[in-house]
Amino acid sequence: MKYLKILTLAIIITSTSVGAESFVYITDQVDIPVRSEKVFGDNIVRSLPSGTELSILQATEDGWTRVQYEKTVGWIVSRYLTNNQPARILLKQLTTKNNANKLLITKYLVEKENLENQLSLLKQENTDLTIQNSKSQAEKAHIEQIYEDALKLEHENEKLMQQMLQLKTELQLAENNNQIEKDTSLRNWFMVGALVLFCGMIIGFILPNLMNRKRTHSNWRKL
Numbered sequence: 250m251k252y253l254k255i256l257t258l259a260i261i262i263t264s265t266s267v268g269a270e271s272f273v274y275i276t277d278q279v280d281i282p283v284r285s286e287k288v289f290g291d292n293i294v295r296s297l298p299s300g301t302e303l304s305i306l307q308a309t310e311d312g313w314t315r316v317q318y319e320k321t322v323g324w325i326v327s328r329y330l331t332n333n334q335p336a337r338i339l340l341k342q343l344t345t346k347n348n349a350n351k352l353l354i355t356k357y358l359v360e361k362e363n364l365e366n367q368l369s370l371l372k373q374e375n376t377d378l379t380i381q382n383s384k385s386q387a388e389k390a391h392i393e394q395i396y397e398d399a400l401k402l403e404h405e406n407e408k409l410m411q412q413m414l415q416l417k418t419e420l421q422l423a424e425n426n427n428q429i430e431k432d433t434s435l436r437n438w439f440m441v442g443a444l445v446l447f448c449g450m451i452i453g454f455i456l457p458n459l460m461n462r463k464r465t466h467s468n469w470r471k472l
Contacts, residue, residue: 271305273316273330274338283323287313294323300338303330 275281280296287309297303297318306322307315314327334342 272302273305273314273332274303274334275299275301275325276329276331276335281325281329283316283318283321283325285323287311287315287324295321300335 275297276299280298282293282296284290285292285294301318303316303318303325305314306317308327309315312327313324314330315322315324316330
C-alpha cells in the first residue's frame with residue numbers, strides 16, 4: 250500500500266509539470282469530498298462521484314492536489330485521483346459503445362436484408378429480361394423468316410404474273426390466229442360458193458342454148 254501511495258504521488262507530481270490543462274479522475278470508489286483547504290475537518294465544499302474529470306491546478310508533496318471542477322476549486326487527497334478513467338466509467342462507455350454497435354449492427358442487418366431483397370428482385374428481373382430477350386429473339390427470327398417467305402412469295406408472284414401475261418399474250422395471238430383462220434375459211438367458202446353459183450349460172454345459161462340448138466338441128470335434118 251505504501252508503494253501504491255508513492256506511485257500515485259509520483260504520478261500527481263509528474264502531472265503538475267503539464268500545467269492547468271492536465272486532467273485526472275476521481276478513483277472508482279465512493280464519492281470524494283473537495284475541501285477548501287488541504288486539511289481534514291469541516292471544510293468540505295462539495296463531493297464528487299467516481300469518474301469525475303478534474304483539472305489539476307497544483308500538486309503538493311504532502312499528498313494533496315488542488316483541482317477545479319466547473320466553478321469549484323478545492324483540495325482532494327492525491328491517492329483518490331488517477332490519470333486513468335475508472336473501470337466503472339470505462340465499462341459504462343464500453344456498454345454505451347456496445348449498445349451503439351448493436352444498433353449499428355441491427356441497422357446494417359436490416360440494410361443487408363433490404364439489399365438482399367433488392368438483389369433478389371434484380372435477379373428475378375434479370376431472369377425475366379433474359380426470358381423476354383429470348384422470346385424477342387425468337388419473335389425476331391420468326392418475323393425475319395416471315396419476311397423472307399413474303400419476299401419469296403412476292404418473287405414467285407411476279408414470276409406467275411409474267412407467266413400469266415405471257416399466257417394472255419399467247420392466248421390473244423391464238424384467238425387472233427383462230428379468227429384469221431375463220432375469216433380465211435369463210436372467205437374460201439364464199440369464193441367456192443360464188444364459183445359454184447357462177448358455174449351453175451353458166452351451165453344454166455349454156456345448157457338450154459345447147460338443147461335448143463340440138464332440137465333445131467334435128468328439125469332441119471327431118472326436113
